[in-house]
Amino acid sequence: MKALKVIALPAVLFAGWWVLSAGSKDFYRPPLRTILVAFADTWFGARIADDVLPSLARLGAGYAVALVLGIAAGVVIGRHPAVRETVEPVLEFLRAVPPPVLVPILILVAGIGDLMKVLVIVSGCVWPILLNTVEGVRAVDGVLADTCAVYRVPPVRRMVLRAASPQIVTGARQALSIGVILMVISEMFAARSGLGFTVVQFQRGFQIPEMWSGVLLLGLIGVALAALFRLVERSVLRWYHGQRAAEKQH
Amino acid sequence: MLEVNGLRKVYDGHGRRVEALADLTFKLDDGEFVCLVGPSGCGKTTLLRCVAGLLRPTAGEVRVAGRLVTGPPDGLAVVFQEYGRSLFPWLRVHENVGLPLSGPRKPGLGKEALAAVGLAEARDAYPWQLSGGMQQRVAIARAIAFEPKVLLMDEPFAAVDAQTRADLEDLIREVWRRLGVTLLFVTHDIDEAVYLGQRVIVLSASPTTILDTLDVDLPAGRDQLTTRAAPRFTQLRGRVYTHIQQARTS
Amino acid sequence: MRGLLGAAGFVALLEAAPRLGLVPAAYLPPASRIAAALGEEVRHGTFWVALLDTLQTWAYGLAVAVVCGVAAGMLIGSVPLLRVLTSSTVEFLRPIPSVALIPLAVLLYGTGRTATLLLVVYASFWQVLVQVLHGVADVDPVARDTAHSLRLSPWQRLRTLVWPTALPYTVTGIRLATSVALILTITGELIIGTPGLGKEIAVAQSSGAVPAMYALVVVTGLLGVAVNLATRSGERRLLRWHPSQRVAV
Structure with missing residues (x-):
């Protein structure tokens, strides 16, 4: 019964799209059947290795670097009030710069190769991670800090990172969706390969079913990454959700 | 084992000076069980944090096993x-x-x-x-x-229900007897202080000084029913109570 | 005070790094040259037209997203069956990156404002919807039962019970949507070429006007700061009276 409720609406929507578009003669809105055929033809071949995987690899590299940088800097800033007060306005500004405008700047610095794209992802993803880490570290319970001091427990490694993990995860989630956007944009703006590049090529070449299939693929990647993230979050924050649920009961 | 000499702590913040501890001197012998009791808000926690090396005193010193405390000392829990x-x-x-x-x-x-x-x-x-x-x-x-050689307890049972509290008090007596640890127990509960300790130090309201020190000459084997009903228990408890009442009104 | 010092240090660093040759001035012009370029920009009408275009696209997109998000959220949230049926679809559609729609938007609407609006609305709609859904779900069950036993009409229930509970969440959603909408507005202008600051940045970049490009980027940053500060203070003012004023996620 529950499964039915989960798939009911998506099934209706899918069927509706299929049926309504079936006889479509509109050049820009091809039948869903055509799009799905194009999807298989376009993406189940060399393009996976040539375009999809390199894009995802750049996303992974940039995201990983942003995680390390953001968490490390966030811990330092969060633990030292003087540092935080000094850098706060600058961080406010840097965070407010819309990440996509970094693309033209970084093209200037790093050309249009892999390095530029990874740098774009890093410099867009790092802020939500950093700022959330700062908040999380600042909010660490003083009693936990005292406990670490008394019992000789190394505070940063054993306590601060774990105690701040709910906020760090929130930042990492925001960063992931920014990262996907930047992965696509950096390739749309200037590139010779990659997912974003290919999709825009299809659009410019009026390969309409292929373009629709690319949009579909980008959507699926976004959904898959979000699902993957939830999986990781569930294991990292199991204690946190359990604790919250326990508190609610009392 | 534990020496507190001329301890004084003044908080300086926002142009307002708050003297929490005025001048405290006391000593615990090896393996002794001493209770600190005082009216609420009398700087008990400040005192304990100074002893634990978590807070720097304004004047005076704390020594654990002869060594000056500058940070959390070895062998202290x-x-x-x-x-x-x-x-x-x-x-x-x-x-x-x-x-x-x-x-x-x-x-x-x-x-x-x-x-x-x-x-x-x-x-x-x-x-x-x-x-x-x-x-x-x-x-x-x-x-x-x-x-630990020295165990500090900061109102550990203030937030549990009465029955649990009685169980935990007996547990602490037993742990102390078995381990031979030097135990400093802070509480605002007069009955608890007299029931648990070999000696009770009565503190004044803030800025804190020592009002009285009394030896609890009750038998070493204590239990919730007979000890609390003993005339000597009532006597000691009355003496502490009078002091604390005076401290509150003055 | 320290913050001022930090900001001054940041500007000084931007000035000194290219002047000392730590980074090539062709990539990162000294802060003074960026400032001069900014001074040049604000004297031209094109800059103000672009700024106005950006603000308009942003405001239209945000308005549509907020109205649709609140309406859909209230409706879906208040009808348990709808809530159950739509949750998987919402969970599926929400993480679709809005920029995936760029080729589609260009194809269907060309490079005009509508194309960018599609991105802006799509991205910010979910921010509002999800928060409103959280808010409606947060209505106290006891209060809900009370409302039923008092035989309040659905409209009265919505006004006196659901709306006040959902308000703080809604405001949070609007705050999040506000900055997302700004980002997508400028993204659309940059990539699609809809008139606005983003397009000006792309033009400056392709014509090699490096200081002007940085000046425009600084403007978008300042715009972002202004929007963040305004929404945060608006949120505080609006919810000061609210008993459930909570730390926003």
């Missing part, structure tokens, strides 16, 4: 009032107890300590799955497993 916040919610009970330990004796010490507080069964639970009293037992087990 603390059981905090906020049991819920001093346990690491992302670690299971036995991991919390074993956290400060290392080396080959770690598993054995943890197991013994949990058995000593009657929580051998709960070793794999998370702290937030336990009742308040059980959480405080975990904190006590962690302190025991640390094998």
Whole structure:
């Protein structure tokens, strides 16, 4: 019964799209059947290795670097009030710069190769991670800090990172969706390969079913990454959700 | 074992000077069980944090086993009032107890300590799955497993119900007798102070000084029914009560 | 005070790094040259037209997203069956990156404002919807039962019970949507070429006007700061009276 409720609406929507578009003669809105055929033809071949995987690899590299940088800097800033007060306005500004405008700047610095794209992802993803880490570290319970001091427990490694993990995860989630956007944009703006590049090529070449299939693929990647993230979050924050649920009961 | 000489603490903040501790001098012999009792808001926690090396005194000094305290000293454990916040919610009970330990004796010490507080069964639970009293037992087990020479307890039973409190008081007496640890127990509960300690130090309201020190000449084997009903208990409790009333009104 | 010092240090660093040759001035012009370029920009009408275009696209998109998000959220949230049926679809559609729609938007709407609006609305709609859904779900069950036993009409229930509970969440959603909408507005202008600051940045970049490009980027940053500060203070003012004023996620 529950499964039915989960798939009911998506099934209706899918069927509706299929049926309504079936006889479509509109050049820009091809039948869903055509799009799905194009999807298989376009993406189940060399393009996976040539375009999809390199894009995802750049996303992974940039995201990983942003995680390390953001968490490390966030811990330092969060633990030292003087540092935080000094850098706060600058961080406010840097965070407010819309990440996509970094693309033209970084093209200037790093050309249009892999390095530029990874740098774009890093410099867009790092802020939500950093700022959330700062908040999380600042909010660490003083009693936990005292406990670490008394019992000789190394505070940063054993306590601060774990105690701040709910906020760090929130930042990492925001960063992931920014990262996907930047992965696509950096390739749309200037590139010779990659997912974003290919999709825009299809659009410019009026390969309409292929373009629709690319949009579909980008959507699926976004959904898959979000699902993957939830999986990781569930294991990292199991204690946190359990604790919250326990508190609610009392 | 524990010496406090001319201890004074003044908080300086926002142009307002608050003198928490005026001038405190007292001493605990090796293996002694002393209770500090005073009206609420009398700087008990400040005193305890100075003794634990978590707070720097404005003047005076603390020595543990002859050594000057500048940071948390070796061989000193603390059981905090906020049991819920001093346990690491992302670690299971036995991991919390074993956290400060290392080396080959770690598993054995943890197991013994949990058995000593009657929580051998709960070793794999998370702290937030336990009742308040059980959480405080975990904190006590962690302190025991640390094998301290000096154990500080900051109103450890202030937040648990009366029955649990009586059980925990007897548990602490037993732990103290078995381990021969030097124990400084802070409380605002006069009955608890007299019931537990060999000696009771009565503190004044803030800025804190020592009003009185009395030896509790009750038999070493105490229990909730007979000890609390003994005429000598009532007498001692009356004397402490009078002091604290005076401290409040003056 | 320290913050001022930090900001001054940041500007000084931007000035000194290219002047000392730590980074090539062709990539990162000294802060003074960026400032001069900014001074040049603000004297031209094109800059103000672009700024106005950006603000308009942003405001239209945000308005549509907020109205649709609140309406859909209230409706879906208040009808349990709808809530159950739509949750998987919402969970599926929400993480679709809005920029995936760029080729589609260009194809269907060309490079005009509508194309960018599609991105802006799509991205910010979910921010509002999800928060409103959280808010409606947060209504106290006891209060809900009370409302039923008092035989309040659905409209009265919505006004006196659901709306006040959902308000703080809604405001949070609007705050999040506000900055997302700004980002997507400028993204659309940059990539699609809809008139606005983003397009000006792309033009400056392709014509090699490096200081002007940095000046425009600084403007978008300042715009972002202004929007963040305004929404945060608006949120505080609006919810000061609210008993459930909570730390926003």
